[in-house]
Amino acid sequence: MAAQLIETRAHMLGEDHMDTLAIFTALGSTLWKLGRYSEAEEIESSVLETSLKVLGRNHPTTILRMHNLGATHLSMGKLKEAGDDFHECLELRMDVLGAVHPGTLASMKFLAAQLRSKGEWQDAEALQKRIIETEERSLGLEHPDLMDTKMNLAFIFREQGKFSEAEILETSALKICEGAYGQNDPRTLAARLALAATYFGQGLWKDAAILERAVMETYTKTLGKNHPVTLESMSNLAMTLTKLEQLFEAEVLENESLQYKKQALGPEHPESLKSIANLVNIYTKNHRYAEAEELGTQLVETNKRVLGESHPYTLTSMANLAKIFMLTERLPQAKKAYQKLLNITLEELGSHHPNTLDRVESLAGTYFRMSRYEAAERLQRVNMEQSIEILGMEHPDTLLRMYALGSTWLYQDRLEEAERLLTETMNTQTRILGEEHSLTLCSAETLALAFAKQDRFEEAERVQRGVLVARERLFGMEDVDTANSREILGRIKKGEEVIPEEEEEHDWTDSSWESEEELDGED
Known part of the structure; x- marks a missing residue:
């Protein structure tokens, strides 16, 4: 019915009429909120093209539509396109609106989000600090928008393994929010969840679970059980409980969250797909590999169809499925899946993205389980060096890669090197x-x-x-x-x-794995 009304209005007024463009802009935003990104992209691209012709590149409305298209590209995992959109949008807003205008700051924030998604942490950190400095001058030290920006900087710190810096920011923000807004204000709850995420990253899962459970219970009371924010908090707690191996409660929570998400958002909304991915992990952790594989295979196919093969959710679901192959000792199948995944990640994100390092480590781990220690060692050594360069020596992921290389040296009888690194x-x-x-x-x-x-x-x-x-x-x-x-x-x-x-025996009889294609993660 709504589509018919929009089509009738467009026919009556003309596709280039301002009211028609406004209606289609609103439709694109609605589709984006529903997670129907491909449809949103199609509409927003058309609206932007018309705005460029009718209003010109420098018109604030054109710039707004350019920004919206960038946000959709970011949600789709089209990081290059999103970066192009936000760079142009930021340049135009700086010229037209000025450096401290809220629209300019919004473009800077989305560009920082794009840099985070690409794993360009140093650039993201520098831009986020620039945003904070601008907002401190224009908004004041305790403005709510500034709290959000500081939370984004804390996220960047957390992803770089700078947990102390993240915790300082989050604890400060939480204290300010509790004093200014009260214990149950959404801003206070968001700050509490951010601190829980830092605890999670540090492996302090019990502390994270305490915070997440309290937030979930508050959301349930204030917003209702089927509110999207409540459902997201349920999924967060379920993930932490999975780490704590409290798998029964984790599964109950995630299933409940998924059912509500399907009703409220639809079965193929990204949030619903994220819950399905969490269930795959729970089943895997519980050694229910047949169920995990069946659900994981369906999820990969759905993600490819709905989000595209290169979307981060799709790549993660492919990685989870490959992990099931490895854990069920279908090692050639796991190796093939991890190699395909690595090739896609290299093409989309480049060799220095943290996700690429994860894919290389997974492929190396498969070689290790196949007793192909030399192949594993070559990948792990280069991967560890890149991890030190990109994330730093003290990042938990770097330490995990150091541990993996030390384990391989142990199995290669390189005992002094293994002892020193371990x-x-x-x-x-x-x-x-x-x-x-x-x-x-x-x-x-x-x-x-x-x-x-x-x-x-x-x-x-x-x-x-x-x-x-x-x-x-x-x-x-x-x-x-x-x-x-x-x-x-x-x-x-x-x-x-x-x-x-038998675990120490090296198998050098099959050298097919040494092909350049299979070891391209070394470069």
Whole structure:
């Protein structure tokens, strides 16, 4: 009915009439909010083209429509197009409106978001700081818009592993919001969720869950259970509970969130697809691989159709499916999937994007599980060096890559190198993440294996006993990782081989994996 009215109005007034363009602009915005990005893009591109002809490039309305198209491109994962849109829009608004106009600042904020999506963290950080300086001068130090901008800077810090800087900003913003707006104001709740995200990134999942649960309960009371913001908070908590391996509650929450999202937003809205992706992860974590694969395969197909093959959600769903192949020991299939994913990511984001580093690490991990340690080592070494350059030595993802390379050196019997790298990794993780963080415990356990491989059983037993005590306290006596740590400690105490011999064997008979195509992630 609405489409008929719009078409009739356009026919009566003409497609170039201002009212017609305004109606189509509103329609494009509505489609964007509904997550129907391809339809929004088609309408907004047409409206912008007409505005350029009728009003000219410098007209504020034309610039606004250019901005809207950029926002749609950003939501679609078309980062180059979004960057072009926002750069032009910012240049025009600077000339027409001035540096401190809200429209100019909006363009700067969206350009910063585009830089974040591309993983260009240093440029994003510099631009975000420039926005803050401008808003402090024009709005005052405690204006609500300034709080939002500082939260965006905290996000950039968090993604670079600068958790201390992020936490300082978020704690300050939360205190200001609580004093100015009260405990239940949306701005206060958003600040609380941002702090929870920093806790999540640090591996402080219990602390994150406490904040997220309180926020979810407040949203449920004030906005209702089926409000999009409430549903997003349910998904956030479900993700954290998955990390804590509280899988039953995580699944119940995510299923409930998904059902409401389907009703309120539609089954193919990006938020609905995100919930499905979370369910795939929950099933995978719970070793329900058949269910995870079935749902994950459907999700990949839907994401490709709705969002496009290169959209970040699509790439993430492909990565999750490849992980299932790897965990179910279908290693050639996993390798093929990870290689395809890496090629797409390289083409879309380039070799220095954090997502590209993740894809390279996944491919290297598949080689490791195939006992192709030399191939794994080549990828991991270059990947670690790039991670240090891009994210810094103390970023959790860099530390994870250092741990992975140290593990590979252990299996290659490069024991002194493995010990040196694992010791450095464990010490840094202890300082940054805490001595009982799961990643710290993994590095410590692998270091214990390196000691044992060198017949230094007293040192190995000391380190491994610390790992076991921590895991028993954190995860319980019956946890799978706890049981594995207990078995390793028993072998060390008996002076037995800590790594089964068959896992150490190298298979160099098939050299097909050495092709340039399969190792293009090294460049």
